[in-house]
Amino acid sequence: MEILVKVLGPVEVTDAEGRPVAVGSRRRRELLGRLVAAGGRAVPLPVLIDDLWDDPPPTAAGTVRTFVGELRHALEPDRLPRTRSHAIETVGTGYALRIPRTHIDAHRFEDTLRTVRDRPSGEVAGALTEALSWWRGEPYADLDAAPWLTPERARLAELHLQAAELRAGAVLDLGQGAPLVPELEAFAAAHPWREHVWVLLSHALYQAGRQVDALAALRAARAGLLDRFGLESADGLDRLERDILRHAPHLTPAPREEARLRLLTRTEATGTYTRLRSSSIVAGTAAVTGGSNLVLAQEQRVAAVTEAERTGDPGLTARVIAAYDVPTVWTRADDPERSAALVAATRRTLRRLGPEAPPALRARLLATVGLEHRGTRDRWAAEAAAEAERLARELHDPNVLVLALNARFVQSFQHPGRTGERDVIAGELIDLSTRHDLPMFEILGHLIKIQVHAARGAGEAAQRHVVAAEQLATVHETPLVHVLTAAFRALRLAEASQDPAEAARAYRGVAVELAGAGMPGVEAGFLPLALLSLRLRHRRPAPTDPGLDWGPCRPWVRPHLDLARGDPAAARRAAADLPTPAADHLYDALWAVTAHTALQLRDESLAARAHRALSPLRGEIAGGTTGMITFGAVDDILADLDRYLDRRRPL
DSSP states (O other): OOOOESSSSOOOOEEESSOOEEEEEEEHHHHHHHHHTTTTTOOOHHHHHHHHHOOTTTTTHHHHHHHHHHHHHHTTTTTTTOOOSSSSSEEEEEEEEEOOGGHHHHHHHHHHHHHHTTTTTHHHHHHHHHHTTOSSTTTTTOOOOTTTHHHHHHHHHHHHHHHHHHHHHHHHHHHGGGGGGHHHHHHHOOOOHHHHHHHHHHHHHTTTTTHHHHHHHHHHHHHHHHHHHHOSOOOHHHHHHHHHHTGGGGGGGGHHHHHHHHHHHHHHHHHHHHHHHHHHHHHHHTTTHHHHHHHHHHHHHHHHHHHHHHHHHHHHHHHHHTTTTOOOOSSOOSSHHHHHHHHHHHHHHHHHHOSSSHHHHHHHHHHHHHHHHTTTTOOHHHHHHHHHHHHHHHTOHHHHHHHHHHEEEEHHSSSSSSSSHHHHHHHHHHHHHHHHHHHHHHHHHHHHHHHHHHHOHHHHHHHHHOOOOOHHHHHHHHHHHHHHHHHHHHHHHHHHOOHHHHHHHHHHHHHHHTTTTTOOOHHTHHHHHHHHHHHHHTTTOOOOOOOOOOGHHHHHHHHHHHHTTTTTHHHHHHHHHHOOOOOSSHHHHHHHHHHHHHHHHHHHHHHHHHHHGGGGTTTTTTGGTTTTTOOOOOHHHHHHHHHHHHHHOEE
């Protein structure tokens, strides 16, 4: 039986028709992967034992031999007993994989990259577009980090980057670079230290007729390389800038029809898959860097999903959706319409795939529904997050489980009083991520812990997670984290300082950082709400500066603005129409604002509503779950409401 071994993603084995071949447990897949990584060389038994176990048991040698026997049977089911294996050969005391290199995706990819480097551009573009389509995610994605695996993953990742650059250069040589612009923008954002990527991006922008943008990209790259690496100049950037300024003819070669036709006929189907899925992966990588990269990444993700749906292939669409693994710590969507479109596309894809979809892929899609449908009380979204978690636990896949836990965290806001649940989720995220080297989700766990401890008024405990999150953010270049931790420091200042002006200055500094962070869901209404929290705690009127943008918080603060302007009648009209706050991070903060409204207007009905809403949060800090804003202890607000309501009751 002819078999294909795939490690550019989860370790999989299929037959020539693409049907899966069962090779057993993760341990057996790890042994197979270790033999693949050896590149056909024999691996001695002691090395295999050390690579498979941190602390080998006494039975390790026998276990490895058993695994080898089981793998041989899976790979060669028709082989007669006690005959020589042509798949895994015994070499001395060790073993060597003898499957042809053309039947192992990583080896075939490496060989393709090596052989096309000096070929004509049309051949390079065609061959590498196809080769890049073999990637289904991180190499050996279903295996835990191990000393033998880390350098192999890094080696393959570097080859992937080289292939992507070489393919882009070949497409540019064919004069067809304009469609590459979104892909290369995300690529450059994710790998800003790779000078050649900036050259490719600027060249593609030039071929797209965007000369000014091409020059701006070159200058931004030069400034970034100087600022981060001390490089005064880079020859490739300087040379391309001169060529663009003089409109060098070689920058826009006439498309070669023969090469163009060959490229499309060879790779049209697989090229679409590679481009869209790679676009989603790169977008996810760029998103964590924040700012304009985050905005661009989110737009690129939606565009990739939309285009994937147009192909009519639900499997392709599912993998494009699932390729975007970006943690979510805030329950207000940055773009509600975009999130709704993603949820709709994901639900359509789940229906089209049906219950036979691979469990890991189904879990990722369900987690996407839970993550994107946040800030709502949609029961199906909560059920989707729970089902994603169930599937992930059955799979014992940490990469899927952290995503499902993130979805469960987001959906926990559907009901008040779930701080304890979020505490448990955060702890498991930190533990899983530490053991399986998932730094973005480890950061997420620490950020949730900050929110949990802030909600409980445990500032010192939260501070420990601030330090941990900031250390990880510095190493992994995720500047958004520092914006959120700066907001927590402003919260602590608001709690401790008797001078509201000092805390207001801190909040204004955070608002400046948020303005460029690419997180409108966090930014919208943040500063005025923070200033209002200071005013109410110090029994002062709401800030009425016309330059303050209250964003989605305006309905709940409108009565306070009317009172501050001396118009109690308008305040009562506004209070009569107050909606129920969304099921998100600001739920208790907005109910605290409403409680103050009821007390100031002496509105018994509104006071009773606020009391019922805040009662499940006894013992917590109103607004504390944001990790950014505090309206004081919920118990104090409830006590004020009790005193008012008791006075209103007849004797």
